[in-house]
Amino acid sequence: MKEVYFYATCLVDLFFPDAGMAGIELLEAAGVRVIFPQGQTCCGQPAFNCGYWEEAREVARTQVALFPKDIPVILPSGSCAGMMKNHYPELFHGQADEAQVRAFSSRVFELTQFLVNELDVKLTDLGEPVKVTWHSSCHAVRDLGLVGEPKQLIAQLANVELAPLTREHECCGFGGTFSVRQPEISGAMSCDKAADAEATGASVVLSTDGGCLLNVNGTLEAKKSPLRVQHIAEFLWERTRAR
Amino acid sequence: MHADTEIKFRDSAAKALLDPQLRANFRRAMDGLIFKRKAQFPNPRDLEDLRDLSTAIRSRSLLNLPALLEQFETQATKNGIQVHWAETCDQANELILGILRSKGAKTLVKGKSMVSEEMHLNAFLEEHGIEALESDLGEYIIQLDGETPSHIIMPAIHKNKNQIARQFSQKIKDAKYTEDVDELTAMARKVLRQKFLDADAGLSGVNFAVAETGTLCLVENEGNGRMSTHVPPIHIAVMGLEKVVATLEDVAPLYAILTRSATGQAVSTYFNLITAPRGAGEKDGPQEMHLVILDNGRSRIYADPQLQATLRCIRCGACMNHCPVYTRVGGHAYEAVYPGPIGKILTPQTEGVGVRHDLIHGSSLCGACGEVCPVKIPIPEILVRLRREATHEDVGSQVNGKGTGRTATEDWAWRLWALANKRPALYRVITWFATRFGNALPAGAPLIKDWTRTRTKPVPARRSLSERVRAKGVPHV
Amino acid sequence: MSDARTAILGRLRASGQTGPLPDLDTAVLERKQWPATERAALLRKGMEAVHTEFLEATPADWPAVVRACCDREGFKNLLFGPTSEAGSALAAAWAPGGTHLMPYDRPVEAFKDELFTGVDAGFTGTVGGIAETGGLLLMPGPAEPRLMSLVPPIHIALLRSSTIQDTFWSAVKHLGWGRALPPNALLISGPSKTADIEQTLAYGVHGPKRLIVVLVDDLY
Numbered sequence: 040m041k042e043v044y045f046y047a048t049c050l051v052d053l054f055f056p057d058a059g060m061a062g063i064e065l066l067e068a069a070g071v072r073v074i075f076p077q078g079q080t081c082c083g084q085p086a087f088n089c090g091y092w093e094e095a096r097e098v099a100r101t102q103v104a105l106f107p108k109d110i111p112v113i114l115p116s117g118s119c120a121g122m123m124k125n126h127y128p129e130l131f132h133g134q135a136d137e138a139q140v141r142a143f144s145s146r147v148f149e150l151t152q153f154l155v156n157e158l159d160v161k162l163t164d165l166g167e168p169v170k171v172t173w174h175s176s177c178h179a180v181r182d183l184g185l186v187g188e189p190k191q192l193i194a195q196l197a198n199v200e201l202a203p204l205t206r207e208h209e210c211c212g213f214g215g216t217f218s219v220r221q222p223e224i225s226g227a228m229s230c231d232k233a234a235d236a237e238a239t240g241a242s243v244v245l246s247t248d249g250g251c252l253l254n255v256n257g258t259l260e261a262k263k264s265p266l267r268v269q270h271i272a273e274f275l276w277e278r279t280r281a282r
Numbered sequence: 283m284h285a286d287t288e289i290k291f292r293d294s295a296a297k298a299l300l301d302p303q304l305r306a307n308f309r310r311a312m313d314g315l316i317f318k319r320k321a322q323f324p325n326p327r328d329l330e331d332l333r334d335l336s337t338a339i340r341s342r343s344l345l346n347l348p349a350l351l352e353q354f355e356t357q358a359t360k361n362g363i364q365v366h367w368a369e370t371c372d373q374a375n376e377l378i379l380g381i382l383r384s385k386g387a388k389t390l391v392k393g394k395s396m397v398s399e400e401m402h403l404n405a406f407l408e409e410h411g412i413e414a415l416e417s418d419l420g421e422y423i424i425q426l427d428g429e430t431p432s433h434i435i436m437p438a439i440h441k442n443k444n445q446i447a448r449q450f451s452q453k454i455k456d457a458k459y460t461e462d463v464d465e466l467t468a469m470a471r472k473v474l475r476q477k478f479l480d481a482d483a484g485l486s487g488v489n490f491a492v493a494e495t496g497t498l499c500l501v502e503n504e505g506n507g508r509m510s511t512h513v514p515p516i517h518i519a520v521m522g523l524e525k526v527v528a529t530l531e532d533v534a535p536l537y538a539i540l541t542r543s544a545t546g547q548a549v550s551t552y553f554n555l556i557t558a559p560r561g562a563g564e565k566d567g568p569q570e571m572h573l574v575i576l577d578n579g580r581s582r583i584y585a586d587p588q589l590q591a592t593l594r595c596i597r598c599g600a601c602m603n604h605c606p607v608y609t610r611v612g613g614h615a616y617e618a619v620y621p622g623p624i625g626k627i628l629t630p631q632t633e634g635v636g637v638r639h640d641l642i643h644g645s646s647l648c649g650a651c652g653e654v655c656p657v658k659i660p661i662p663e664i665l666v667r668l669r670r671e672a673t674h675e676d677v678g679s680q681v682n683g684k685g686t687g688r689t690a691t692e693d694w695a696w697r698l699w700a701l702a703n704k705r706p707a708l709y710r711v712i713t714w715f716a717t718r719f720g721n722a723l724p725a726g727a728p729l730i731k732d733w734t735r736t737r738t739k740p741v742p743a744r745r746s747l748s749e750r751v752r753a754k755g756v757p758h759v
Numbered sequence: 760m761s762d763a764r765t766a767i768l769g770r771l772r773a774s775g776q777t778g779p780l781p782d783l784d785t786a787v788l789e790r791k792q793w794p795a796t797e798r799a800a801l802l803r804k805g806m807e808a809v810h811t812e813f814l815e816a817t818p819a820d821w822p823a824v825v826r827a828c829c830d831r832e833g834f835k836n837l838l839f840g841p842t843s844e845a846g847s848a849l850a851a852a853w854a855p856g857g858t859h860l861m862p863y864d865r866p867v868e869a870f871k872d873e874l875f876t877g878v879d880a881g882f883t884g885t886v887g888g889i890a891e892t893g894g895l896l897l898m899p900g901p902a903e904p905r906l907m908s909l910v911p912p913i914h915i916a917l918l919r920s921s922t923i924q925d926t927f928w929s930a931v932k933h934l935g936w937g938r939a940l941p942p943n944a945l946l947i948s949g950p951s952k953t954a955d956i957e958q959t960l961a962y963g964v965h966g967p968k969r970l971i972v973v974l975v976d977d978l979y
Binding site: 307310311314315328331332334335337338339341342345346347348351352361367368369373417418419420423436437438439441442443446463464466467468470471474475478479492494495497503504505506508509512513523529530531532533534535537538545548549550551552553554555556557558559560561562563564565566567575577581582584585 | 967
Binding site: 055057059060075078083085088090094097180181208210215216217218223226227229230257 | 292295296299606607610611640643644645646647648649650653663666668669670671672673674692696697699700703706709716717720729732733734736737739740741743745746747748749750751752756758
């Protein structure tokens, strides 16, 4: 039986455990054994992006140590997967354990890319007809080239109609510490994203990243909009699990 | 040591966000530019190949920079161009003033030049009794109002035609009020043609300088660049020292990607290759040509292998056109000569990373800029590097103002963050409390207060995923 | 200021950045090729999109086409370079009366005001064209001064189909401009234009308001 590690990411662990559970269930439903190391915390991206590289490295080191087996590490987040896959090698450049970290990075996958490209999952839609829209997370697109996979999964669902955003690839304004260091600009971007989503007429917005979820949902709620962003894993699991 | 003169991008951006007209002007303009650029690259392979080639050309030029500059100087001198070097903007200004005074020149007509903006040349010359008149229509419009460019390619993009109509009717002699763009353009033509005719000297920037032939290349649509460089008896060009490339063949792909990336044009109206002043038997063209090569911090940027990529820039402006921050706040909010993403990495390096710490953080690191950059400058990576430089004094770093953005508060915050995140047991205690009592955090708490300006307070789930995993019996180690 | 020069070059050298130079793969430029017979149409499409006007002519009748255009437009004069190849051919065929053929045969200082206010149109030859994007290549010089294609409100340019190259890159190679450039060389793709007011295109901002290309089909 195929085995993988699951790395929840701090945002999913704390704010979106349903999405994390759904990710695990989707993998298990595809016949994969999922291992969840309990020592996991944060990938270190916030400190890395702010220039606090020693602190980021200390944390990253403890994380890498949690995944000793040579099996894939699956993340329900494009941003954190991008950090672990692409930025860990930069962060550990010239360090004694660089080779070990690089080996780890090469095993990192974002969930939907793993489902499509490695597992070739086939989904059967059991839900009612619904219209959704898709917000692509910046780091998923630009660090991982994640463009087609989530849409391929959505396209497998017979009763789901995908209505595109006007600015699908524009940042929602989260940006980690950006959201609190530059709250005015961040807020303006979030409000525009929320308005774009509302204008699609979709009843749910799907995305891969906890940061975007937290940000756009908070904005939609503040606007008293009934619309919500849902993690794609949770949506896929809800639509396909036998009740 | 913390830079006490820090310029707060946050404050000026917040002000700009409150101006709905400004936001509408930028959004409309940027949407148009994004659309037009996209239409120029129907084949993704062509785009990527052209970006790769352009990046390689610029990288090669920089690797050979000292030799190319010398080759260029030798060749240009042979052609009859007088080449001058300036370490600082002050030196460059003095050089130009000296040239003008030696000829008794009282008026200077200018083609578009961002380097001259960098030098604040107009103000300097005015102080010394020389009229410096902008002739690019956009530059002319903002000069009438005493403003600075809000975009490096389209300097007056923050204004709409009603604003320009009002301005022309008030500031141009005998002008009537009209919102017709053709009529407004004709008014400027009339004024500026006379200025070209009367000017004692002309000034231009340089898009590319060719080492092999000693040629200056100028890209433009209006013809004011040609007027400024060919009608007055003296032509003075100013350029940053990074502009030189080896051959004219190298220029061709850079020119092809420049106009497409900038304004979504396959080609500009004019591409002017100036190699020499008026030669034997020629009946027009400047009798004298000067070129001022400006450093102004560039050689310092050059010294760092990663930051050197900043100097690959060909000033197309695509990064700002695609930037979600620039689109919303416009160019003036940056309080810098070069706004947008390129300005966010260039300005802190020339002015100091501590003074411009807030600007370095004025990005969500979304990566839209790096994605469209024709010479693949890794702007997000450089921003992260500059955030590092602002808060640390790494050995070997030559970055201007390194470490001067550091604060004890931020140091402590990251130390505590690391402490919690590298000790799983401690982390679990924190998440346990957060899931049980996270909702009890007051809305006025630091960070939460900023977050909740436009959003509801984030509420942790009732149980963390790791707890749920344990409860459900997912294999956990 | 040689101090500044020494200091700047010294700093650049001191940083000692060498390393292997990246390869230049020009395949993307080489791919852009069209049969000679298709280039004129492509050039025309590109230039018409930015308001360039075209007149068709043959190697024999182009002077008559230029003349007819001047008569039709009612130009009182047409500035030309009497010693240039195109200019002398035009003059040789020019019948008296109507539009006055005005030679650009003295230094600009002698008639700057007249050039700016008293000339209806300027006529120049070209040394080539660019098929891919549209565009004319000009080499101003003693025979065809630089301002002829810039200052008069209308620019008439003679272009022979056989001189049209695929791309600017291939033209640079073909014309040998890389090795030795004339004092001034120029690409022109249309009349002067601006979009500085609200992104609205307006023509004739500083340079010619109209560009008329007399396209000579000399491929057969």
